[in-house]
Amino acid sequence: MPLRRVALLIALVASLAGAAQEAQRPRYIAILKFKSLRADIDTDWIGEGAAETLTTKLTGVPGLVVVERAQVAKVIEEQNFQQLDIADPKTAVKLGKFIGVERIVIGSYVCDGTNLMFNVRVVDVQTTAVVNASTVTGSRDKIFDTIFQLAEAVVQSFDKKVTIVDNRPAVRTAPPAERIVLSPDQRRMLRERGTTSRGAYEAIGRALVARDADEQIRWYTKAIECDPGYSNAYNDRGNAYQRKGDLQRAMQDYGRAVQADAKNPLPYYNRANVFAEQDQYDRALSELNRAVALKPDFALAYGNRALVLAKQGLWDQSIADCDRAIQLNPLQANAYNNRGIAYKNKSDLRRAMDDYAQAIRINPYAADPYTNRGNILRETGHYAEALREFSQAIALNPQKAEPYYGRGTCHYAAKRYDLALQDYGRAIQLAPDDYRAYFGRANTCNAMRRFDQAIADATKAIELKPDAALAYYMRGFAYGCKNDVRNAILNHSKAIELNPNYGDAYKARAIACLVARDYDRAWADVRACRRLGAPLPAQFIDMLSRASGRRE
Numbered sequence: 001m002p003l004r005r006v007a008l009l010i011a012l013v014a015s016l017a018g019a020a021q022e023a024q025r026p027r028y029i030a031i032l033k034f035k036s037l038r039a040d041i042d043t044d045w046i047g048e049g050a051a052e053t054l055t056t057k058l059t060g061v062p063g064l065v066v067v068e069r070a071q072v073a074k075v076i077e078e079q080n081f082q083q084l085d086i087a088d089p090k091t092a093v094k095l096g097k098f099i100g101v102e103r104i105v106i107g108s109y110v111c112d113g114t115n116l117m118f119n120v121r122v123v124d125v126q127t128t129a130v131v132n133a134s135t136v137t138g139s140r141d142k143i144f145d146t147i148f149q150l151a152e153a154v155v156q157s158f159d160k161k162v163t164i165v166d167n168r169p170a171v172r173t174a175p176p177a178e179r180i181v182l183s184p185d186q187r188r189m190l191r192e193r194g195t196t197s198r199g200a201y202e203a204i205g206r207a208l209v210a211r212d213a214d215e216q217i218r219w220y221t222k223a224i225e226c227d228p229g230y231s232n233a234y235n236d237r238g239n240a241y242q243r244k245g246d247l248q249r250a251m252q253d254y255g256r257a258v259q260a261d262a263k264n265p266l267p268y269y270n271r272a273n274v275f276a277e278q279d280q281y282d283r284a285l286s287e288l289n290r291a292v293a294l295k296p297d298f299a300l301a302y303g304n305r306a307l308v309l310a311k312q313g314l315w316d317q318s319i320a321d322c323d324r325a326i327q328l329n330p331l332q333a334n335a336y337n338n339r340g341i342a343y344k345n346k347s348d349l350r351r352a353m354d355d356y357a358q359a360i361r362i363n364p365y366a367a368d369p370y371t372n373r374g375n376i377l378r379e380t381g382h383y384a385e386a387l388r389e390f391s392q393a394i395a396l397n398p399q400k401a402e403p404y405y406g407r408g409t410c411h412y413a414a415k416r417y418d419l420a421l422q423d424y425g426r427a428i429q430l431a432p433d434d435y436r437a438y439f440g441r442a443n444t445c446n447a448m449r450r451f452d453q454a455i456a457d458a459t460k461a462i463e464l465k466p467d468a469a470l471a472y473y474m475r476g477f478a479y480g481c482k483n484d485v486r487n488a489i490l491n492h493s494k495a496i497e498l499n500p501n502y503g504d505a506y507k508a509r510a511i512a513c514l515v516a517r518d519y520d521r522a523w524a525d526v527r528a529c530r531r532l533g534a535p536l537p538a539q540f541i542d543m544l545s546r547a548s549g550r551r552e
Helices: 003-024 045-059 069-078 089-099 140-159 184-192 198-208 213-226 231-244 247-260 266-277 281-294 299-311 315-328 333-345 349-362 368-379 383-396 401-413 417-430 435-447 451-464 469-481 485-498 503-515 519-531 538-548
Strands: 027-031 064-066 103-112 115-124 130-139 160-165 168-173
Touching: 027 045, 027 069, 027 089, 045 064, 045 069, 045 103, 045 140, 045 184, 045 198, 069 089, 089 103, 089 115, 103 140, 115 140, 130 140, 130 160, 140 160, 140 184, 140 198, 198 213, 198 231, 213 231, 231 247, 231 266, 247 266, 266 281, 266 299, 281 299, 299 315, 299 333, 315 333, 333 349, 333 368, 349 368, 368 383, 368 401, 383 401, 401 417, 401 435, 417 435, 435 451, 435 469, 451 469, 469 485, 469 503, 485 503, 503 519, 503 538, 519 538
Parallel strands: 027 064, 027 103
Antiparallel strands: 103 115, 115 130, 160 168
16 A cells, blocks of 8 residues: 555544544533523523523533533632623633633523523633524523523534634534534433423522522522422532531531432532531542542542542542543643642642643633742742742732732742731731731741731731741740840740751750850750751850850
8 A cells, every 4th residue: 555545544543533532521511690681680580590400401411511500600709700791701711711611601681571582602711712602582481492492502512613723713513523412312301301390490590699598598498399309409509508607407408419319419529528628538538439430520529539638648649630630621720730739749849830830821810820839939949930920829819818928928038028018918818817927927027126016926826826836936036136035935945845856946045045044054955956957156155155154
């Protein structure tokens, strides 16, 4: 056979293999609420109800993974999207990058008496191209027929793909291997999946636009009364109880959701979140294991299991779960970020930085990867580069304390003490229970000779973390500078008790003991410093020798 024909055959086989691999990979999408084009309190629930029902219907489509709407709502709240128009394609695309999906479904509706008209658009998150746009009309008393047509429109959007032509996105017909083709049975299940109770549908919609958790719970209860076998209604009511902090009732509802549908992975996933919050990591792992057994392409469950394993210090297992989450959904920036954290804790800084960079490439709007990259640069002494990373994180999300703390440390290293105080102060405002910012501010105040403030901050750090040797050392240093030798010695002694190898604390106590004329203890601290490889300067040894009248 001529070499040219052989090469063509090889290329053809490779392209078919690539298409087959693309077809096997799950396609991740998210459904946002449909926006009402006519403000009306009596019908504003329809858009939420339609999005919830559409999510439920599409969840069973082979090859399609629909992100749970509770997860979408969580991202909207955490990233402050509430005030934005998420029906706008640009905003929807930004949200889609946080969620980690390939496509995002947005739309609007008009309710005119008994008639409904939905406009739906399927947007490619990476390019912002609208892959498919459809208009579906129907009557309110046949709402499920209308939503079924919306579901079909979403499935049919995968008949198209986005390619880049002349540096611009272009929508083209997708090859057969990349399409989602439903059998007659699968199409029937698409129609039937989810509640068929109009009362339950309305109650779910009204719950989703409710003002608070109590009102949500009332409407979810109404949905359950209308459809006692509605597993997701129990699950969603459990989420509402969890937001209220009523974990007992939340767990009861997750259990009822399992009873209604033992194959529903969501209540297992949510029970795992409750156990993880209570530091019951073994039980959380058990629930997540059930979730991924029921839904092997549940990338979020693998991601959460990776976090639980990380909490236990099981870094290799955590990395394996991140690998699986990335394999299932290469667009999940959080999986790269979390894997980077695991690599950092294994001291593999190169891989950690690579993963943070990939997380940023996927979602340049997320602050955490910049913060994590900044932490590595700060800890390795690259303060100028770290400061840029922390500043970018703050620009993206000014409501997180960690980058302010990191940037404050960079300012301190450059002796920009006023700026360091500002950043530590902001970190304390955002996270008043995080002892590290008090450490940083105490250290800065000592450098600025503001010893009373240093003592106050070190004391607060000790309240938050009683085993913090560094805080006792900082407080002892401030007392020493105020000539309060007794309290200086007490604090340095406590620091040494907590960390017997704390060379700087021995040095500081030796100096305080010289001032207090406790020469025996001062000489003992000199010997400890030498043993630890942190000897005191010769000038101090001469002073101690003259004062004590003896040499070591």
